[in-house]
Amino acid sequence: MSGWSEKDIPDQSGRVAVVTGANSGIGYVTARELARRGARVVLACRSEARGAEAVDRLASDVPGAEVEVVRLDLGDLDSVRRFADGFSYDRLDLLVNNAGVMALPYGTTADGFETQFGVNHLGHFALTGLLSPRILGTPGARVVTVSSTTHMMANIDINDLNSERRYRRWTAYARSKTANLLFTHELSRRLAAHGSDVVAAAAHPGYAATNLQTAGPLMAGRKASERFMRLGNRYVAQSADTGALPTLYAATAPDVPPDSFTGPSFAMWRGAPRPSRRAPWTLNDRAGERLWSASEQLTGVTYDALKV
Numbered sequence: 001m002s003g004w005s006e007k008d009i010p011d012q013s014g015r016v017a018v019v020t021g022a023n024s025g026i027g028y029v030t031a032r033e034l035a036r037r038g039a040r041v042v043l044a045c046r047s048e049a050r051g052a053e054a055v056d057r058l059a060s061d062v063p064g065a066e067v068e069v070v071r072l073d074l075g076d077l078d079s080v081r082r083f084a085d086g087f088s089y090d091r092l093d094l095l096v097n098n099a100g101v102m103a104l105p106y107g108t109t110a111d112g113f114e115t116q117f118g119v120n121h122l123g124h125f126a127l128t129g130l131l132s133p134r135i136l137g138t139p140g141a142r143v144v145t146v147s148s149t150t151h152m153m154a155n156i157d158i159n160d161l162n163s164e165r166r167y168r169r170w171t172a173y174a175r176s177k178t179a180n181l182l183f184t185h186e187l188s189r190r191l192a193a194h195g196s197d198v199v200a201a202a203a204h205p206g207y208a209a210t211n212l213q214t215a216g217p218l219m220a221g222r223k224a225s226e227r228f229m230r231l232g233n234r235y236v237a238q239s240a241d242t243g244a245l246p247t248l249y250a251a252t253a254p255d256v257p258p259d260s261f262t263g264p265s266f267a268m269w270r271g272a273p274r275p276s277r278r279a280p281w282t283l284n285d286r287a288g289e290r291l292w293s294a295s296e297q298l299t300g301v302t303y304d305a306l307k308v
């Protein structure tokens with residue numbers, strides 16, 4: 001894996017990929033590089049207009065790219081169901097659960113879930129479950145979920161998944177990113193129990209300059225927050241191109257182990273992909289099971305083919 005770059009992505013011809021939040025940042029680069037290697041890529045975007053702009057940009061970056069945009073709002077389970085019902089391919093080789101929001105002031109999704117938990121975890125949990133018949137029917141398929149080193153700041157609280165007792169925006173973000181890893185852990189366990197060759201893996205970009213840091217006021221005081229983040233993005237962060245490498249590695253490199261967590265090699269915030277450290281609570285079977293059943297209850301999406 002040492003020095004792995006986008007040039008090492010194997011041929012993706014004949015493969016179908018879905019990338020959530022593909023209109024910007026790491027999702028856009030992921031979709032672009034998959035398309036460059038010949039994959040047919042569905043850009044699953046909250047805003048159809050921004051998705052259409054991304055398709056235009058991608059078509060000019062990669063002439064002949066086979067890409068399309070389909071609307072998906074992960075903060076609305078009806079939208080997730082519509083996306084899955086309308087999915088017209090008979091195979092799904094790669095699902096990249098990339099979309100995310102970070103450290104926003106308190107808010108709720110259309111279904112009343114705390115926004116970060118609802119979008120980053122529950123929306124992707126429901127999407128993966130609804131698409132799982134296609135994924136399980138595609139030999140060698142993968143599910144890659146984008147987490148963050150920030151997960152190390154907080155374990156989930158199974159009794160307060162929606163931060164109803166107390167909301168702290170960074171804790172809620174960290175918990176949603178722990179949920180991404182616990183989801184990957186439990187999904188891997190279930191796939192193994194059913195003898196499936198589908199691989200569930202996770203990745204994190206390190207620190208990459210994207211819209212994530214500027215999508216909302218991350219700290220009290222919008223102006224101060226924006227200034228701080230702009231400076232960080234300019235002088236500290238790596239590019240979205242480099243930030244997408246761990247995701248692309250987890251999605252396409254041969255022999256990626258189930259439940260692996262790929263991140264950048266240097267101080268966990270930049271550089272070529274390599275296995276990354278993760279908090280021990282993201283490998284806890286009991287916690288994974290409890291989050292799984294809570295997520296099934298909250299979303300109403302059950303993974304019938306992966307019962308244990």
Ligand SMILES: NC(=O)c1ccc[n+]([C@@H]2O[C@H](COP(=O)([O-])OP(=O)(O)OC[C@H]3O[C@@H](n4cnc5c(N)ncnc54)[C@H](O)[C@@H]3O)[C@@H](O)[C@H]2O)c1
Pocket residue numbers: 020021022023024025026027044045046047072073074075076098099100101102119146147148149204205206207208209210211212213215243
């Ligand atoms: N950039 C970083 O430094 C960094 C660090 C660690 C983890 N991450 C993770 O990387 C992933 C990609 O983020 P990014 O940095 O490219 O930021 P970004 O803001 O450029 O991309 C996030 C994408 O998610 C989409 N999105 C947000 N809410 C959505 C919803 N309700 N439904 C559908 N799509 C929605 C946005 O429209 C956007 O396209 C996120 O999961 C983020 O947590 C990023």
